[in-house]
Amino acid sequence: MATEEKKREVRESLITYKPIGIIHSEHTVQEDTPIQGIFNPSKGSVEVFEEYAEGLKDIEKFSHLILLYHFDRSTGSEIVRKPFLDEEKERGIFSIRHFNRPNPIGFSIVDLYSVKGNILEIGAVDILDGTPVIDIKPYVYQFDNRKEVKNGWVDDTHVGEIAGWNATPKGLRKTERTSL
Numbered sequence: 001m002a003t004e005e006k007k008r009e010v011r012e013s014l015i016t017y018k019p020i021g022i023i024h025s026e027h028t029v030q031e032d033t034p035i036q037g038i039f040n041p042s043k044g045s046v047e048v049f050e051e052y053a054e055g056l057k058d059i060e061k062f063s064h065l066i067l068l069y070h071f072d073r074s075t076g077s078e079i080v081r082k083p084f085l086d087e088e089k090e091r092g093i094f095s096i097r098h099f100n101r102p103n104p105i106g107f108s109i110v111d112l113y114s115v116k117g118n119i120l121e122i123g124a125v126d127i128l129d130g131t132p133v134i135d136i137k138p139y140v141y142q143f144d145n146r147k148e149v150k151n152g153w154v155d156d157t158h159v160g161e162i163a164g165w166n167a168t169p170k171g172l173r174k175t176e177r178t179s180l
């Protein structure tokens with residue numbers, strides 16, 4: 001068990017990361033960007049900085065990646081707020097995926113189409129152009145897939161019905177594109 005001293009040390013610490021790459025995407029306006037990549041499939045790429053490119057060895061064999069990135073255009077944080085998909089009730093920030101959070105870390109599972117040198121061509125992008133990438137991990141079915149999932153408040157929304165719609169921070173609208 002961590003001691004009180006260790007707890008204090010952790011609570012007072014500051015953590016700094018250096019981006020390992022940058023996102024290129026068609027999304028330049030925060031409120032027009034899909035709130036999850038699954039809602040309005042769009043393509044983009046990750047440019048991994050040369051000094052980390054060797055770390056991409058063997059990545060081309062994976063179909064999906066987990067991207068961790070910095071919400072660099074987040075504007076402060078609230079500990080309780082209404083999620084985009086349910087305007088009725090406030091939820092704790094750790095029960096929702098809003099970009100304004102205590103540590104503005106984004107997480108997206110994206111499709112991996114190809115690897116050309118230090119460029120990863122990806123799909124299902126809900127990330128703004130120019131976003132700093134903190135880490136890339138392979139999505140592994142054996143590790144990451146769960147059975148009998150409970151989806152909290154999300155199960156009370158129409159999420160299941162709105163694939164083929166574009167859900168953005170502005171609201172929902174039918175998209176012309178239902179696939180890439």
Ligand SMILES: C[S@@+](CC[C@H](N)C(=O)[O-])C[C@H]1O[C@@H](n2cnc3c(N)ncnc32)[C@H](O)[C@@H]1O
Nearest residue numbers: 030033034035071072073074097099107128131
């Ligand atoms: C609701 S978040 C969900 C992102 C991610 N899939 C997650 O679950 O953490 C998606 C929204 O984040 C916003 N966003 C994307 N990149 C951002 C960035 N670099 N800074 C601030 N907001 C960003 C866009 O408005 C997009 O609609």
